[in-house]
Amino acid sequence: MMSRSTEGDNDTPLAEINVTPFVDVMLVLFVIFLVIAPLITKTLPIDLPKASAPASEIKDHAVEIQLDLSGNILLDGRPVTGERLEQIVHELAAHDPRIGVSLHADRRVPFDRVARVLSSVSRAGVSHLSIVTEDEHAENR
DSSP: OOOOOOTTTTTSOOOOOOOHHHHHHHHHHHHHHHHHHHHHSOOOOOOOOEEOOOOOOOOSSEEEEEEOTTOOEEETTEEEOHHHHHHHHHHHHHHOTTOEEEEEEOTTSOHHHHHHHHHHHHHTTOOEEEEOOEETTGGGO
């Protein structure tokens, strides 16, 4: 009877790497990231006032300012103070004169706080300012 010899097979190194577990782990991490990412964004709970004005065009160069009932101000999702707001908006307006600002203010915020933010934006040199509201007819649809 003839036997086969496999003498050289045990001495050769394994040259293949199994990447399937690595790909599985990466896909799981990617799915977790997709689920968690929307929860990470900072937003203020704002109850917008209702108005029936037509929606204006959305500018390409827009900055969002959010003002909530407790007086917190967010500029593009980052908290800022009232004093620092004017300085930052001024720097943005100096960099891009076509910049527009959209103000999201809770309808229960006293008007003097809203007026202070509006005057800060105006003093910063921004000429395109919009106040975001909800459509008052949206509830009926």
